[in-house]
Amino acid sequence: MGKPMSNGLPLAGVVAGKELVDSHRKQTGYFNTCVSSPLQAEFGMAVLEVIESEGLRENAADVGGYMRRELKQLQAECGPMGDVRGYGLFIGLEWVNDRETRTSDREGAVRIANQLKDRASSAAMPVSWEMC
Numbered sequence: 255m256g257k258p259m260s261n262g263l264p265l266a267g268v269v270a271g272k273e274l275v276d277s278h279r280k281q282t283g284y285f286n287t288c289v290s291s292p293l294q295a296e297f298g299m300a301v302l303e304v305i306e307s308e309g310l311r312e313n314a315a316d317v318g319g320y321m322r323r324e325l326k327q328l329q330a331e332c333g334p335m336g337d338v339r340g341y342g343l344f345i346g347l348e349w350v351n352d353r354e355t356r357t358s359d360r361e362g363a364v365r366i367a368n369q370l371k372d373r374a375s376s377a378a379m380p381v382s383w384e385m386c
Contacts, residue, residue: 260297267298314342321345334362 255267305311322338322345329335336350349363350356 259301260294261301263294263297265294265298311342318342318345334359 255269259265259267318340321343322340325335325338325345325347329338333353334349334351335347336353336356337348338345339348340346347363347366348356349359349366351359351362
């Protein structure tokens with residue numbers, strides 16, 4: 255993990271199971287991905303405090319659940335949308351040529367992804383769902 259952990263100030267972190275970390279430490283005697291200063295640690299702690307105090311995890315779960323429910327409703331009318339899955343705001347759509355065989359439609363997925371990206375940068379540009 256990197257910079258977003260401290261709102262842009264360089265700070266890195268590693269998430270791993272205790273068994274893996276202990277094994278690595280035993281083999282190398284050292285475990286560190288980035289040398290951080292107290293300033294970086296303070297920024298990281300401030301980010302964690304905002305996440306906690308503003309209920310951002312709960313909000314991501316609520317908004318993500320809403321998005322998945324709405325996308326699943328749209329899926330019923332949209333043949334190329336093979337599956338909707340995710341957790342929180344990490345949401346994935348499986349884009350297919352045929353829902354029965356689940357044959358991937360890479361070109362269609364790229365088109366939809368680009369339409370969504372363009373829409374994000376221009377609120378006036380509607381997403382075209384004519385592929386559905």
